[in-house]
Amino acid sequence: MSNKSYYSSITKKIIMSLMGLFLLTFLVVHLTVNSFLLVSKDLFNEGAHFMGTNAFIQVFQWVLFAGFAIHIFYGIVLQIQNWMSRPKGYKKRAAMEQSPFSKYMIYTGLVIFIFLIMHLNNFFFVKMGWVGHMPMTPSGEEDMGALVMALFHNGYYVFIYVVLILLMGFHLDHALQSAFQTLGLNHPTYWGFIKGLSRAYAIVVALGFAIIPLFIYFFK
């Protein structure tokens, strides 16, 4: 298939990597707010309130949705083209990939997408008043913390949440260093560090997100 009238393969990858890097920073912010739950529900509510009212964040949340949409769109387009570029496969093919999770990006990506829908349904849509019912604090403010706490005391929910988060970790393990390579930021002197950073990021973020519901389920 001719790509001539579309963006070139490298352009598509660059757009994807920039959106991906943006999503990576978003995850850090999100994890920070979630971690307030370990301290207290009230602190978390303050954080949620800040995120829900701060003008900058309010604008950025739509940029974030666009970022997700573009990343997903190009992820799927690239993957379909990649499947088409080898119509007949091998009888015997060794695992040659040097970044182990690079092979499964479309699948771990789709897992994140499912998680995203589930997540929006549980929190964002409730906040927007589209589904369910938002609990209130005695002082009449939205009690996002109570909503989260209730879900994190549901064993099935916690189990699914933790599994999906770990699968997201596999996406992240490949993601950070891949984005650097795509943007041409690969120098032999720093490459080991960037690969290490990518792995460390994936471990910290995935474990960080997973520990919070587990801690609440068992200890709060």
Add this chain to the structure above:
Amino acid sequence: MDLKLKVWRQASPADQGKFVDYQVHDISPDTSFLEMFDILNDELVEKGEDPVAFDHDCREGICGMCSMFINGHPHGPEKATTTCQLHMRKFKDGDTIVVEPWRAKPFPVIKDLIVDRSAFDLIIQEGGYVSATTGGVPDANAIPINKENADLAMDAAACIGCGACVAACKNASAMLFVSAKVSQFALLPQGKVEAKERVKKMVAKMDELGFGNCTNTYACEAECPKEISITNIARMNRQFIGAKLS
């Protein structure tokens, strides 16, 4: 050594093709992989059968013609080695060896293990040359080139264009090949003049021919018989960004 071979046989581009089992006996461990195929083909000819068609030329690891996908790896399991430089001592007596052609949409099978790699030539025609007039042969030291760039250009130029990167890549992407060809020029003064045009045209051709998109699996670097580095791909991406933005 006695070995069992499962070899892809396909009479013509239009033929369906299938795997055929062969037995070879008393192969010396010092036989090269291609010599082992020569022995098999001699036997097939004796029996009045069609010998297995495969590509080869120099048989000393410099031309890039040999191209078998052996036991799941392009050029077989030995690192940094072309098929012609692979020896039977890397296998065990009694092994079953699966031999397939390169698989990629832009590399159609011509016959048996031979694929048409003209797609690489078409990419080279788009910019894998220098058309700036450089005058007569200059004195070796007249154009100052730092050692680092000279080495990097030389390493990139080691690419023999065999297509193992495409064969290895799960996306059948040609990025390692194209980036080596872009880099070998871009790093030297004679090649810099046309660097921007070159990278844009060669990438456009690569896409048009139906090679896949790179997803940074780095399988290409691991399987390349000349150990071309993925830093070339990063360099090409940088060059591409620079060329598009200017």
